Amino acid sequence: MNEPVLKIENLTKTFTLGKRKIQPLSNLDLEVKRGEFTAIMGPSGSGKTTLLNLIGCMDKPTDGRIVIDNMDIARLPESQLCKIRRDKIGFIFQNFNLLPYLNARENVELAMELAGKFKEQRKQRAKDLLATVGLSGREQHRPQHLSQGEQQRVAIARALANDPVLILADEPTGNLDAANKQEIVKLLADLNQKQGATILIVTHDEKVAAHTRRMLFLKDGKIIDEKQGSKSSPS
Amino acid sequence: MGILTRASRNIARRKARALLLIVVLSLALAVITSLPPNIIANQQGNQGLIDQMLGAIQSSSERLNLTATQIDCNLGLQFLHNQGPYKNVTMMVTPFLNISDYANLTSIPEIADVIPMLLYWQPDEENFYFNFTYNGYTYRGFMYIWGIPLEASYLEKFPSVIPTTDTWTFSTKENITAGRNLEAGDRGVVVLQEFIANYFNASVGDTVNILGQNFTVVGIQGTGRYPQYFDIYMNLEDAQKITNTTGQASKLLVFADKVENVDTVENKIKEQYPERLEVTTNKAIINQALENKAEWEKNLQNTQAAVDNLKNTAIMEMGLVVVAQVAIMLFVMLYAVRERTREIGTLKAMGASNSTILGQFMLEGIILSLIAGIIGVVIGTVGASAIGNLLIPRPTDVGFEISVGGQDVAILAMTMPEFILAGLGIAVALGALGSLYPAWRAAKIRPAEAMRHE
Ligand SMILES: Nc1ncnc2c1ncn2[C@@H]1O[C@H](COP(=O)(O)OP(=O)(O)OP(=O)(O)O)[C@@H](O)[C@H]1O
Ligand SMILES: [Mg+2]
Numbered sequence: 001m002n003e004p005v006l007k008i009e010n011l012t013k014t015f016t017l018g019k020r021k022i023q024p025l026s027n028l029d030l031e032v033k034r035g036e037f038t039a040i041m042g043p044s045g046s047g048k049t050t051l052l053n054l055i056g057c058m059d060k061p062t063d064g065r066i067v068i069d070n071m072d073i074a075r076l077p078e079s080q081l082c083k084i085r086r087d088k089i090g091f092i093f094q095n096f097n098l099l100p101y102l103n104a105r106e107n108v109e110l111a112m113e114l115a116g117k118f119k120e121q122r123k124q125r126a127k128d129l130l131a132t133v134g135l136s137g138r139e140q141h142r143p144q145h146l147s148q149g150e151q152q153r154v155a156i157a158r159a160l161a162n163d164p165v166l167i168l169a170d171e172p173t174g175n176l177d178a179a180n181k182q183e184i185v186k187l188l189a190d191l192n193q194k195q196g197a198t199i200l201i202v203t204h205d206e207k208v209a210a211h212t213r214r215m216l217f218l219k220d221g222k223i224i225d226e227k228q229g230s231k232s233s234p235s
Numbered sequence: 236m237g238i239l240t241r242a243s244r245n246i247a248r249r250k251a252r253a254l255l256l257i258v259v260l261s262l263a264l265a266v267i268t269s270l271p272p273n274i275i276a277n278q279q280g281n282q283g284l285i286d287q288m289l290g291a292i293q294s295s296s297e298r299l300n301l302t303a304t305q306i307d308c309n310l311g312l313q314f315l316h317n318q319g320p321y322k323n324v325t326m327m328v329t330p331f332l333n334i335s336d337y338a339n340l341t342s343i344p345e346i347a348d349v350i351p352m353l354l355y356w357q358p359d360e361e362n363f364y365f366n367f368t369y370n371g372y373t374y375r376g377f378m379y380i381w382g383i384p385l386e387a388s389y390l391e392k393f394p395s396v397i398p399t400t401d402t403w404t405f406s407t408k409e410n411i412t413a414g415r416n417l418e419a420g421d422r423g424v425v426v427l428q429e430f431i432a433n434y435f436n437a438s439v440g441d442t443v444n445i446l447g448q449n450f451t452v453v454g455i456q457g458t459g460r461y462p463q464y465f466d467i468y469m470n471l472e473d474a475q476k477i478t479n480t481t482g483q484a485s486k487l488l489v490f491a492d493k494v495e496n497v498d499t500v501e502n503k504i505k506e507q508y509p510e511r512l513e514v515t516t517n518k519a520i521i522n523q524a525l526e527n528k529a530e531w532e533k534n535l536q537n538t539q540a541a542v543d544n545l546k547n548t549a550i551m552e553m554g555l556v557v558v559a560q561v562a563i564m565l566f567v568m569l570y571a572v573r574e575r576t577r578e579i580g581t582l583k584a585m586g587a588s589n590s591t592i593l594g595q596f597m598l599e600g601i602i603l604s605l606i607a608g609i610i611g612v613v614i615g616t617v618g619a620s621a622i623g624n625l626l627i628p629r630p631t632d633v634g635f636e637i638s639v640g641g642q643d644v645a646i647l648a649m650t651m652p653e654f655i656l657a658g659l660g661i662a663v664a665l666g667a668l669g670s671l672y673p674a675w676r677a678a679k680i681r682p683a684e685a686m687r688h689e
Contacts, residue, residue, distance in 0.1 A: 050683075058584060059683035078589060085682075086586020093686070097581040101244035106236045111585045113236065158585070 005165050005198050006032040011064035013050050024050045026221035037192040039209035040202045042218035048202040052168045056089050057081040069165045086115050090159030092169035096151040098143040104154045105139035111161035129157035149180030169201040173208055185211045242598040257607045263560040264611025268658035270549045272648040273623035281542045288535040295528035303494045303521050309486035311513040331483040343503045345496040350389050351484035353382030353474045365434040376465045382474025387419035414439035414454035426454040426468040446477040541630040552626055564669025568600050572677040579677050580685025589678040596677045600670025608662020612655050619648035
């Protein structure tokens with residue numbers, strides 16, 4: 001019944017820098033089920049971002065299989081990958097990466113416009129999503145007029161825009177102060193609980209990870225430890 | 236926020252840079268739009284000069300054709316002293332010859348035609364003198380009576396036998412200012428030099444009495460300046476009749492059958508009539524005409540070279556400006572792509588396809604270029620002649636006033652919508668060309684790399 005949204009087998013990624021080879025991921029296996037809220041932890045340089053990039057179709061694996069929503073994406077060409085990013089993945093970045101020349105609503109709408117949604121539908125859904133992340137009334141503000149926490153909320157709304165099967169958040173709280181960090185983690189936990197969003201979050205922060213239901217550790221290119229979080233959301 | 240909104244907002248985001256780029260590009264496009272009208276105007280402006288030169292070459296050639304085979308035969312000049320009212324003046328006349336004495340000329344095979352001509356005047360007869368006023372002064376002049384054989388066969392072959400200017404044998408210019416020239420078969424009619432017409436108070440259609448005989452005036456010959464001769468032209472037979480010179484002529488115009496035979500004919504005539512006949516070929520005239528022709532051909536070449544040079548300079552400058560424009564666009568857009576690598580990564584993360592990215596960057600280049608194009612077309616149209624004067628050097632070594640720039644250019648640039656449309660078209664094309672590579676680079680950026688970019 002709870003089938004995997006993401007299934008990774010034997011994933012290897014090797015970077016070649018001149019003569020030097022770096023292999024942050026080697027023969028990594030991972031499965032994420034629909035509705036899971038998973039944290040990936042690990043020291044700097046352990047390959048967390050590399051893993052998210054591969055899952056998010058931002059990069060291609062050297063070897064192995066990545067199955068998203070029953071589709072093996074490992075060997076797909078860029079022309080297909082961009083559609084998967086658009087329709088199945090929602091990205092949340094450490095430094096928000098909102099487009100500075102678009103206001104909050106337009107940033108959210110852009111994701112839907114790229115997916116070819118109609119204008120009226122887009123506009124309404126963008127408003128709704130901004131309301132969901134607590135930004136009603138701030139639709140017209142450009143990123144530079146929003147606080148960092150607010151910017152990350154816009155980014156979350158944007159990630160949700162096309163109803164992705166998987167939300168990938170790479171240190172989403174890394175640039176935030178304690179209060180905002182708390183807010184954002186709560187928001188993500190809420191989305192997971194109330195809307196059943198499947199979220200994969202990379203973090204250094206134990207406190208952030210504590211909000212998730214499953215904690216993975218990445219070391220030497222593999223997932224070495226797996227802790228199941230409590231079923232109930234910690235306060 | 237469609238692709239157009241994104242492109243234009245991105246431009247608006249970096250106002251100073253966009254403005255600077257637009258200023259530079261619009262100047263470049265002003266040059267590109269203003270040089271073609273300059274090229275066209277220069278060519279049109281100098282076409283008149285070229286046509287004039289072609290005309291001069293043409294008439295030199297015609298003159299060559301008409302007079303090259305002509306050989307004058309007369310009895311030589313005689314000097315008359317102390318005769319008539321001008322007793323203290325020495326005058327020159329050619330004695331009359333009997334045409335029948337030279338009937339044998341036609342037996343020389345290289346001779347095509349022999350045409351007798353009569354030039355009659357009497358220095359000791361008062362009625363060959365008349366008074367005329369020129370520039371407020373009164374002068375005294377002699378009338379000359381020309382008898383010309385008005386036979387169709389001569390006139391067809393040698394139109395120059397109708398003398399209508401002071402250097403009658405050499406000229407084909409008609410200078411008939413009223414009425415017509417003499418024609419084949421004309422009898423009892425005259426063409427009067429204008430001073431003589433004034434003296435007789437006669438205009439076309441009037442009757443004048445010359446040496447006791449009435450003639451109808453069919454044409455007036457103008458000189459446009461102080462004349463050397465005062466001529467009355469009529470049929471040879473009429474002239475012979477009124478001057479009692481029937482069967483006589485002042486000279487015989489001998490025509491060789493071709494230019495190469497002129498020397499042969501000259502020698503044969505001299506052999507046949509060694510005693511008195513003075514033979515003059517048109518060698519000097521031929522040489523002069525050849526020289527003139529060569530001179531005009533050289534002028535024409537220089538002029539055409541100068542005009543071509545203007546055009547080539549303009550085209551080269553346009554080429555340079557086009558290259559510069561594309562290069563500027565290329566570097567600015569490449570810089571923009573580098574600078575916005577993360578943005579490109581973000582767009583890709585959101586699912587933008589490579590062609591969307593390509594389109595957005597190209598569109599930015601095209602919009603910038605089009606704005607510059609609109610401004611450039613305005614500057615280029617209004618300032619066409621100024622830009623032309625600035626960029627197209629006035630040639631100095633032609634020896635002629637070559638037309639460069641000026642009013643024509645401005646009018647041409649303003650009144651031809653083609654220039655405006657072409658200017659805008661070029662702006663769009665160069666914008667697309669200049670941003671193509673940067674946009675392609677942007678599209679090809681690998682998303683993971685883009686996100687690592689600082
Ligand atoms: N495109 C690349 N080319 C070369 N090496 C790379 C590339 N991307 C990542 N790496 C290397 O791979 C290793 C893993 O990098 P990655 O960014 O995945 O680590 P991380 O776990 O996300 O670290 P951090 O916690 O600092 O973000 C690092 O040694 C990094 O230098
Ligand atoms: Mg990282």
